[in-house]
Amino acid sequence: MNHTDDEVEPLSSGSEADAEAAAREIVLRQLTVRARSRHELATALAKREVAPEVARRVLDRMEEVGLVDDATFAEDWVRSRQQRRHLSSRALQQELRRKGIDPEQVTEALEGVEPDDEHAAALALAEKKMRTMSGLEPQVRRRRLAGALVRRGFSSNLVGRVLDEVEPDQESYGSLG
Structure with a gap:
């Protein structure tokens, strides 16, 4: 069928x-x-x-019988989405809530996300986006990278840090205005 x-x-x-x-x-x-x-x-x-x-x-x-397990689902979702989609903890939390996962299970699933994991996801996303923006003016590239990172739920502090890593010779995030 x-x-x-x-x-x-x-x-x-x-x-x-x-x-x-x-x-x-x-x-x-x-x-x-x-x-x-x-x-x-x-x-x-x-x-x-x-x-x-x-x-x-x-x-x-x-x-x-173990075919439906929201706690395992949440942990697997976090691991997969952070690695493949480079999402922040905040974005993952919103996705899991939309999927009806209990808030306590969401919290438990996100406990495994370390600050280094979040930094690595943001950096991987920025590096991926950078490859497609090589022809843009530095300020435009930086502004678009910042926007992409913020839309994925990364904090402004982390966005600034990642931008400084991928484009160390450019203005700081705070001066993008």
């Missing part, structure tokens, strides 16, 4: 067992694509009009 999420029909008829089987199938299909938070899976089930009590039972069972 090769349905996209939008092609799955609502679960409004049939027996309770059929409804649970269909809900399990939706969840497993979602998890085949990528790991998801319980909230994301609950949203997918609600979108398919799965009865709330059926959704809760299916998701509880998925947690029992």
